[in-house]
Amino acid sequence: MIQTDILIVGAGPCGLFTVFEAGLLKLKCHLIDSLPQPGGQCSEIYPKKPIYDIPAYPIILAGGLIDSLMEQIEPFSPGFTLGERAEVVEKDDEGQFILTTNRGTKHRAPIIAIAAGLGCFEPRKPPIENLESFEDKGIEYIIKDPEFYRGKKVVISGGGDSALDWTVFLAEGVASEVTLVHRRTSFRGHPDSVQKVLDLAESGKINLVTNSEVVGISGNGNLQSVEVKHKSEGKLSIETDHWVPLFGLSPKLGPISEWDLNITKNAIEVDTFDYSTNVPGIYAIGDINTYPGKLKLILCGFHEATLMVQSAYKRIYPDKNLVLKYTTVTGKPSM
Amino acid sequence: MENMIKVFVIDRDDNRHELDAPTDMNMNMMELCRSYELPVEGTCGGMAMCASCHMYVLSSHELTERSEDEEDMLDEAFFVEDNSRLR
Numbered sequence: 001m002i003q004t005d006i007l008i009v010g011a012g013p014c015g016l017f018t019v020f021e022a023g024l025l026k027l028k029c030h031l032i033d034s035l036p037q038p039g040g041q042c043s044e045i046y047p048k049k050p051i052y053d054i055p056a057y058p059i060i061l062a063g064g065l066i067d068s069l070m071e072q073i074e075p076f077s078p079g080f081t082l083g084e085r086a087e088v089v090e091k092d093d094e095g096q097f098i099l100t101t102n103r104g105t106k107h108r109a110p111i112i113a114i115a116a117g118l119g120c121f122e123p124r125k126p127p128i129e130n131l132e133s134f135e136d137k138g139i140e141y142i143i144k145d146p147e148f149y150r151g152k153k154v155v156i157s158g159g160g161d162s163a164l165d166w167t168v169f170l171a172e173g174v175a176s177e178v179t180l181v182h183r184r185t186s187f188r189g190h191p192d193s194v195q196k197v198l199d200l201a202e203s204g205k206i207n208l209v210t211n212s213e214v215v216g217i218s219g220n221g222n223l224q225s226v227e228v229k230h231k232s233e234g235k236l237s238i239e240t241d242h243w244v245p246l247f248g249l250s251p252k253l254g255p256i257s258e259w260d261l262n263i264t265k266n267a268i269e270v271d272t273f274d275y276s277t278n279v280p281g282i283y284a285i286g287d288i289n290t291y292p293g294k295l296k297l298i299l300c301g302f303h304e305a306t307l308m309v310q311s312a313y314k315r316i317y318p319d320k321n322l323v324l325k326y327t328t329v330t331g332k333p334s335m
Numbered sequence: 336m337e338n339m340i341k342v343f344v345i346d347r348d349d350n351r352h353e354l355d356a357p358t359d360m361n362m363n364m365m366e367l368c369r370s371y372e373l374p375v376e377g378t379c380g381g382m383a384m385c386a387s388c389h390m391y392v393l394s395s396h397e398l399t400e401r402s403e404d405e406e407d408m409l410d411e412a413f414f415v416e417d418n419s420r421l422r
Contacts, residue, residue: 045384118378127413159410183415188407213415248411250385251378296380 002079004030006312007099007109009086009256012040014286014301015115016069021309023076023333025322030079030107032086032099034120039066041117044249053299065298075333081105085120087255089282097281111312114268114277114284115301118251126157126245128217138223139243146174153177155226155238157214158246159184164193166244171206179207179238181214181228207238217243256288264290274311275304281315283308344368345393364390364422386412388421 006022008015011033019029037043039062047063054060060068084101089112092098099107123141125131131139143149143166154175156167159182171178180197187194201208209228215235216227226243229235253266262269262278267290270276275283285308286301294300313322327333338359344352356367365377365388376387383404389412392398398420401409405421412419 041379045379046382049382124411159407183410184406186406188410247413250387 001098002030002081002105002107004028004079004107004109005316006030006111006113006309007032007097007107009033009099009112009114010040010116010286010288011035011038011080011082012115012117012286013042013065013069013298014117014305015040015113016066016073017302018113018115018285018305018309019073019076019078020069020333021306022312023073023335024325024327024330025309025313026335027309027313027316028078028335029076030081030109032081032084032101032107034083034085036083038070038080038082039063041251042066044121051298053297055299076335081107085254086116089259095281110281110316112282113305113308113312114256114282114288115286115305116253116256117287119253119256119266119288120251121249122252122254123245124247124250126214126247128215130217134217134219134223134243137221138219138241139217139245141245143244146170149175149242151176152241153179153239154242154244155179155181155214155240156244156246157181158248159187159189160246160248161189161193163246164189164197166246167206168193168196168200171200177207177240178205179209179240181209181212181226183211183213185210209238214243214245267294273307275308276311283312342367344373346373364388364420383408383421386421389415390420390422391416391418392420392422393418 005027006029008018008029008031011031015031022029035044042062043066049062050059051062052059084103084105086099087102088100090098096108096110097112146169149170152175154170156163167178167180200206211231212228214226215229218225223243225237225239227235227237257263260279268277268284268288270284270289270291272291275285277284285304287296338357339355340358342354342356344354354367354371363381365375365381368375378387379385386408408421409415409419
């Protein structure tokens, strides 16, 4: 069991900065994120995009902002549980929260700060009838172990790097037959990978079906074929053992919606006094919360994190008086 | 009114909405819909990163061609048609 003072759900910019503000008050933090790396959307979706409204940075790349935040919180040595989704929250006999992830990792803390942005990133699922009934029976949204596909017929959908890279990988002696289905003739992936796929198609090692999309699936318990619709030439059926639709990730609120929190339009209602939710001891900061006048900006999230930890401190140490100290006075941050 | 145009939006339930769009505020369709509290997702806030502002342009207005970013994101959208745009 991982024990900490503040358990932060979401390791985006707002969650990371919470570690700093908590650290100034000598509170320990542990972060949980469903993505395998810290940074949230900044790392996953737009690491190379410039941001212009971070105070004192006329311009900073989203990825650079995360690097700087990681450096800034390093003195407080936060813990991380990455690649796991915060799933269930319970309370123990001593009034502490026990948070269990989808992989069963347990965390214990008197305070939970939800800084989960838009929720956790999950594979985007194509809106096809019966899709769910073939999940894990031939349809997978993530390739975890390529060996799983050895000797099998595989259809991959998508035009990005993961679709291209897996097509190339599986075509090189792993799967018995690989078909790549894509909406148009050009690909957004890395030019090298695009060339490799085109070469494989040219030499007949893969079946490249462009200007097409998978519109139907069928099978008897397990997936047996996918129906592919070409833009102008009608439909064809492709026999296959697996279909792997790779259409990127999109955020979903997920299990947080079952934590008895007041939620409006996919956002958690908070009191702007301290960004507390309706559940005492659980706070929500950054893009995930809502209140009159809310703006979904990183800089507002930083402000919310700062006020939130003050309130968290008072909950943990009700008898102690907290006095604001400037970092210029206290000097180099340390735990 | 000066600097205003009318835009008609048909939602997924086939309801038709008449929106007044200012032409001097650099608003895209996703933002315009949001300003009327129409339930467009627009997850990424207009960075061409999520395709959740996908719409079909039904009128014959001449619009700018799809940008490369837009084409790339449409690869992750569904029910893409010739008049699909991320706006």
